[in-house]
Amino acid sequence: MAKKNLFIVLEGIDGSGKSTQTKLLKEKLAKAGHKLYTTFEPTDSPIGSLIRNIFNRRVVTDNRAIAALFVADRLDHLLNPVNGIIKKLEEGYTVICDRYYFSSYAYQSEEVSLNWLIEANSISQNLLKPDVNIYIDIDPEISMERLNKDRSSLEIFENLSNLQKVRSRYQEAFRLLEDKENIAFVDGNQSVEEISNAIFDIVSALQNNQE
Ligand SMILES: Nc1ncnc2c1ncn2[C@@H]1O[C@H](COP(=O)(O)OP(=O)(O)OP(=O)(O)O)[C@@H](O)[C@H]1O
Numbered sequence: 001m002a003k004k005n006l007f008i009v010l011e012g013i014d015g016s017g018k019s020t021q022t023k024l025l026k027e028k029l030a031k032a033g034h035k036l037y038t039t040f041e042p043t044d045s046p047i048g049s050l051i052r053n054i055f056n057r058r059v060v061t062d063n064r065a066i067a068a069l070f071v072a073d074r075l076d077h078l079l080n081p082v083n084g085i086i087k088k089l090e091e092g093y094t095v096i097c098d099r100y101y102f103s104s105y106a107y108q109s110e111e112v113s114l115n116w117l118i119e120a121n122s123i124s125q126n127l128l129k130p131d132v133n134i135y136i137d138i139d140p141e142i143s144m145e146r147l148n149k150d151r152s153s154l155e156i157f158e159n160l161s162n163l164q165k166v167r168s169r170y171q172e173a174f175r176l177l178e179d180k181e182n183i184a185f186v187d188g189n190q191s192v193e194e195i196s197n198a199i200f201d202i203v204s205a206l207q208n209n210q211e
């Protein structure tokens, strides 16, 4: 039977290991016969590039404008006629996305209300809910250690006290939306291989349920 293609989202605070795990999951799913497309937010579109310039401190704006830019970046990410996620799914790709709307709920809800963020992202939610949101849960002190080792400069959200707040806001958003979203939790303090196996088990179970 043909594999059903999936939309899989990886979430977590900065340095939780999303990029590492995206790459490993892509390899494993490709071996299992999936056609794979990996992507990320903020995107590399003009809207996503503007967001990255704000995070690199090259452009200055207000946090409410950043929240709105993410709404626009996500809609383009979904609907772009050339390389949008919806098009990729229609073409039979399994799509793995590094961050999606739960990132906005966790990162932007200090300055903008969570209810506003959920409402502002409702078009994306209605267009495409992830088959699963996989949250890599890591101690912010460990992720900061990794980022300090890995990066020559840090972005505006990448400091310990902010990552602690972001982690608790993720938890708040998951509690609020647990009946509406498929959310799976993975312990991000484990080795790369253990995390990769846990994620693959979650995705395999999903695949088996849908066959
Ligand atoms: N389980 C792990 N144990 C130890 N180090 C890890 C683990 N997973 C990832 N790393 C390392 O931690 C650093 C951050 O990992 P990675 O870039 O995958 O995180 P990320 O969540 O994508 O980060 P960001 O959100 O900031 O882009 C990298 O140097 C990576 O090699």
Ligand SMILES: Cc1cn([C@H]2C[C@H](O)[C@@H](COP(=O)(O)O)O2)c(=O)[nH]c1=O
Pocket (backbone or CB within 6 Å): 014, 041, 042, 055, 070, 098, 099, 100, 101, 102, 103, 104, 105, 107, 108, 155, 157, 158
């Ligand atoms: C999608 C999304 C992302 N962010 C923030 C979170 C990170 O600090 C940066 C860049 O992401 P990366 O994974 O480290 O490359 O973007 C955000 O604030 N809101 C969002 O919706």
